[in-house]
Amino acid sequence: MEQKLIDFITEEFLSDDDDPITTQTKLISSGLIDSFSLVSLQTFIAKEFGKKIPAPKITAQSFDTVAQMMEIIDQF
């Protein structure tokens, strides 16, 4: 799951000159992923892992890193 998330985020959100991300890279609070683009992440998680994460769970506090994402995905 970890690698799939990292691959998707890299492909979907990073540009060529961005540094590679880790499970601890802050994504939303750093502005790498803007709030409007979170939908495509939500859609990816639903498709790839069959988990529908409710929008209120997807915030800059609780969904900021890949590690946090995996925690939340596991709750559903």
Add this chain to the structure above:
Amino acid sequence: MSYNQNLKDKYCDILNNLKSSGLFKQERLITGPQDAVINVEFPIGTPEMQVINMCANNYLGLSSHPDIIQAAHRGLDEWGYGMSSVRFICGTQSLHKELEKVVTEFLGTEDTILFSSCFDANGAIFEAILDEHDIMISDRLVHASIVDGMRLAKAQHDTYKHSDMAHLRKKLEQHKDYPRKLIITDGVFSMDGDVAKLDEIVALAEEFDAMVFVDDSHASGFMGKTGRGTHELCNVMGKIDIISTTFGKALGGASGGCISGRAELVEMLRQKGRPYLFSNTLASVITAATLEVFRILNKSTERRDKLEQNTIYWRKGLSELGFVLKEGDSPIVPVMLFNAKLAQEISYDLYQEGVYAIGFFFPVVAQGQARIRTQLSAAHSTAQLDKALLAFKKVGKKHGILGLSKEQLIEKYGL
């Protein structure tokens, strides 16, 4: 609950947090009309400084142009001050219809509808023409008013990486089954000054049967050979389905905006656009003065030509001094510093040297992309630009950044 101490404290906390994180915005007091040189009090209460203004959207130098001021006076005398009505009750004067016609002809579209601001225009459009079965696909760097407009719409949404056409294609493929698709972009992006690849966007739109929306607020009146906007520059006149723009920047700078484009889409806005139906008509005095703006623009390209010359002169001057600039063709010329503190310090030092230019840093631009954004005007004289260049030289020297590459700048000051 009344506004008790507890609530008051909460708001004070939030405001103090903004201050401590450097995000608190302080207004500068301008003590006269907008122009190439202005008098400024900053911070408010300190002695007034006369500075060359490098941060107004007064691209064509029309904001305080005597012809425009006169036209506004005439408009006031002939058409009154207020209309006290929305457009469809008793707020439409022949003046408003005339401006809509003139804008339509200038932009080369089918019809135009006026709004009190472009923020309102962008807030109206998406909800009025799309429903929940449709999709909006927007560039990730579109203006805040577009983001808000998209939030108000029931349509689905997705985004593509800034000006990344391969990514846009991927998204269009992914969403090809939606009955109506709308690609959404700024014409000129206000932070970087770069131009959307409208020729490629239009080609993709044709391939995938999508509509195209362009916000030309930072382009109308000067981009393209005759100043019609980015659709002229990119050779796609008549192929942009919806153009939104503001009268609050190059086109006189007071306020007001519009949507111009396909006749049916404009009519949808007249019937369903909420900021159009439920907000007051554009003030007659502004409508009259904006008409004069278009008269000036239709007479000659002199002002946009001067702006273009000024931009070339300014870019060349800053490059020769050894500053790192964002490449681009628009009169928005960002001087890249990468480090937020350095950008703030340089802005402050420039002000002391008589040049008013603002630093932008995260969260307004991406982290590590701090800059001074300079904006040219047709009102700038070469002498004023020379003086401003001299100030940049002095301040650049003081911080030891002249001639440094991006990597050297980052090494010296960090991100």
